[in-house]
Amino acid sequence: MWALALLGVSQQRGGTEALQAWSTWLQQQPGWPRELLCEVVPITTCNRAELVLALAEGASLEEVRRTLIPPSLPRGYAFAGEGALEHLCRVAASLDSLNPGEDQIMQQVRQAFEAARQAGTVGPLTSFAFQQALRIAKRVRREIPLAPAHTSLFSLARPEFEARLPRPARVAVVGAGEMGRLAARSLAASPDLELWLVNRTEAKARELALTLGARYMTLEAFLENPPDLSGLVTATRVPNLIGAQFLRRQPNLRAIVDLGLPPNVDPAAVAGHPVALIDLNWMQRLGQARRQRLQADLARAEQIVLEELDQALADWSERAMGAAIVQMRETYRQTLQETVGELLEPELVQRLAHRFAHFPVKGLRGLARKHGVEAAQAFLLEAGLTGRPGRPDWEETHE
Incomplete structure (x- = not known):
């Protein structure tokens, strides 16, 4: 277990700019130094950018950190050995999320491992770490009612968002990826709400729209001639997709939820428009308030993680x-x-x-x-x- 390490930043521990910088760097990384690293699993979500690593024999965490992380990046946090495994378990169990208890994060952790496995960068140590983290997350999810099923980051923003909408309202969700789909499914259940789905490819938007009884259009058509909106949810990887020109054509727009990383909405453009921009910083404050309300349940969940972590470490020692x-x-x-x-x-x-x-x-x-x-x-x-x-x-x- 001494060789396990974790490096990264999160929205809570670094802020939006640090998270965006790390996410961009991870997406552009062509490969990893094999003389320092035996195994690598990147995890990138709207809330965190992390690397789960198995260090090569003789390599130290500080050496890897110094060599791997460019000086231009925020330093971030680092965990080694048992600390790295504990952090990964807390991430998978959604105890370190902006919205505690969201089950989307467990799926994202699983997908990150599978992507690394297909890329050939996993091995015995990272396999063990992710298997244990997902197992522990399932137990936490099963025993502690932190959040209902299908809770996502949008679930945190939704009450603030809908409170600012008139009734009836017209809302568009831009992006039909995982985050956008969860937001669209949540909004489709709202009464007096006309839902539009927007995506770069028409087929993907049409497929989801037919499932939810919504309307759809391509991103290109949306930016050229958008419907008159009361609310907007963005969940893409396009920076500053929504700017001043778009907002000038939306006099009735009252609220935007920006789930994108990098941010999809230009904050400077919003400053001159009477619209509430619920971005990651706003959602972090909402998450902190919710965390206060969940203190007792979160304490029980943390105890489960520690109990299971002791068993996992004993199991690793036995096998090793x-x-x-x-x-x-x-x-x-x-x-x-x-x-x-x-x-x-x-x-x-x-x-x-x-x-x-x-x-x-x-x-x-x-x-x-x-x-x-x-x-x-x-x-x-x-x-x-x-x-x-x-x-x-x-x-x-x-x-």
Whole structure:
């Protein structure tokens, strides 16, 4: 576990500008230095940009941080070993989200791992870390009622957004990706609301519109000749998509929710228009208020994470010790064979070797759980055993 590391920024711990800078850098990164990193899984969402890493043997976290992160980027945060695994578990369980309890983040974490797996940048350590994080997130979701199903970041902004709309109202959702689809499905259930779906490709907008009973148009047509709107939700990757020219043609627009990263709405243009811009900074304040209301449930969820984390670390130590335990038993077998092998059957020698190794193996496992695999490795080396614990090599499933 010593080789696991996590670097990144989030909206809560860095702000919008730092998050945007890191997200842009991750999207443009052509590759990773193999002399420093064995495994890499990037996670980019509207709320965070992070790298989950397995360091190469001999590489330090500070060396990786210094070499990998350009000086122009905000420094961000860094976690190593158990701290990195704990942070990943909290992210997957949506305890570190702007909107605590949103189940969308679990899907995003799973998708990030699958994308890295297909790119060939995962391995035993990151596989274990993500498998445990997703397992723990499922338990938190199952036992602690932090939020209803299908809660998203838009769910946090929706009350503020709808409170500013007249009735009836016409609302457009720009972007038919995951964030836009969740926002559109949420708004489609609202009475007295005419919903428009806008996307760069018409087919994707039409498909979702038919499902929700909404109207649709292409992004190009929307920007040239938009309908008269009361509300607007944006969820694209296009910076400053909505500017002063668009807003001048929307005299009745009262509220915008900007879910985009980079931001889709030019804040300077909004300054001269009577519209409420609910951006990530505004949503962060809403999230903090909601976090205060959920203190008791969040404390219970944190306790589950810590309990499960202890079990996960014990499991990792057990698996990492596998090769060393085999070597210890073999050493006992060889010693018995050389000493009394002529007097005993091979099967009995094998059984005695396992019997004699039982208590040292039990102690070795306890040493690894309490003080880490490195302490167990030092014991083995001092004892003259050639087997050494390391990273286990096994396949995990990610359900």
